[in-house]
Amino acid sequence: EAGVTQFPSHSVIEKGQTVTLRCDPISGHDNLYWYRRVMGKEIKFLLHFVKESKQDESGMPNNRFLAERTGGTYSTLKVQPAELEDSGVYFCASSQTTGAEAFFGQGTRLTVV
Amino acid sequence: GDSVTQMEGPVTLSEEAFLTINCTYTATGYPSLFWYVQYPGEGLQLLLKATKADDKGSNKGFEATYRKETTSFHLEKGSVQVSDSAVYFCALTPVTNAGKSTFGDGTTLTVKP
Numbered sequence: 001e002a003g004v005t006q007f008p009s010h011s012v013i014e015k016g017q018t019v020t021l022r023c024d025p026i027s028g029h030d031n032l033y034w035y036r037r038v039m040g041k042e043i044k045f046l047l048h049f050v051k052e053s054k055q056d057e058s059g060m061p062n063n064r065f066l067a068e069r070t071g072g073t074y075s076t077l078k079v080q081p082a083e084l085e086d087s088g089v090y091f092c093a094s095s096q097t098t099g100a101e102a103f104f105g106q107g108t109r110l111t112v113v
Numbered sequence: 114g115d116s117v118t119q120m121e122g123p124v125t126l127s128e129e130a131f132l133t134i135n136c137t138y139t140a141t142g143y144p145s146l147f148w149y150v151q152y153p154g155e156g157l158q159l160l161l162k163a164t165k166a167d168d169k170g171s172n173k174g175f176e177a178t179y180r181k182e183t184t185s186f187h188l189e190k191g192s193v194q195v196s197d198s199a200v201y202f203c204a205l206t207p208v209t210n211a212g213k214s215t216f217g218d219g220t221t222l223t224v225k226p
Contacts, residue, residue: 004156033213042117043157043202043216056213091157102214104149106156 002026004105006092012111018080021108025074025094031055032075033095033102034067038088049075050098082112115140119203119217126193126224134188134220136177136203144205146170146179146186147214151200160188160201193224 005024013019025032034046046065047057051072060067064083069075079086089109093102120135138146148160148170161170163179163186170177175190186203203217 006156035214035216037219040219042218043204043214045213045215048213093157098209101159101162103159104157106154 004092004094004103006090006105006108008108009106010109010111012113013082015084015112016081018078019082019110021077021079021090021110023075023077023092023094023105025092026096026103029094029096029103030072031095031098031100031102032069033093034075034077035091035093036088037091037107038085043091046077079110082110084112086110087112115144115205115207115215117203117205117215117217120220121218122220122222124220124222126222128195128224128226129192130224132188132190132193132197132222134201134203134222136186136188136217138184138186138203138205138215140184140205140207140215142208143181144207146177147204147206148175148177148186148188149202149204149216151202151219153199157202193222195224195226198222198224 007022032049037043045059048055049069066078089107091107093104095102116139145164147162150160161172163170166181168179204214206214
């Protein structure tokens with residue numbers, strides 16, 4: 001069974017540009033989570049989808065970040081326009097239910113220059 | 114809110130040395146506690162977990178015991194190997210949403226032959 005897959009693995013963009021990160025959860029997992037680790041600090045929760053609905057987006061830093069999960073399958077996280085402080089590693093995780101263990105992807109390393 | 118405080122790194126050890134990485138937490142109720150590991154170039158992997166007080170999680174020679182009286186979940190290994198070099202994250206999740214984790218800053222371990 002395939003695990004959580006994230007694309008791209010690395011992205012380098014200039015300040016002011018737009019970047020879209022993608023996460024493919026484990027098949028059948030209704031719950032999808034986005035996290036990020038900035039500047040080598042702690043991994044912080046961004047938001048939680050249950051199927052296509054945003055269950056909790058309390059961790060989204062500002063309105064430059066837009067997450068979608070159309071159809072309740074894969075999810076995208078768009079940063080527009082990107083700022084230098086957005087550099088970091090963005091992780092996605094999925095779980096079958098909210099009480100079940102979440103499985104993480106390998107992360108996308110975003111560098112804004 | 115919930116928080117996790119993790120021993121600062123980086124930590125450098127010689128092969129076969131004893132490892133301890135301290136982790137303490139603040140949370141309401143009775144969270145589940147986890148250690149995740151990120152090997153170079155890979156995603157986050159669950160290393161071990163404990164879901165209630167006095168539980169001991171163990172995997173690959175690593176152990177951690179859920180200590181409610183000291184709100185701690187220290188990671189230990191009796192004899193580290195070069196292949197254990199990685200970043201280790203302590204985390205907690207509330208009972209109500211196992212996917213919404215709170216992480217520590219991570220501790221980078223380097224084991225030298």
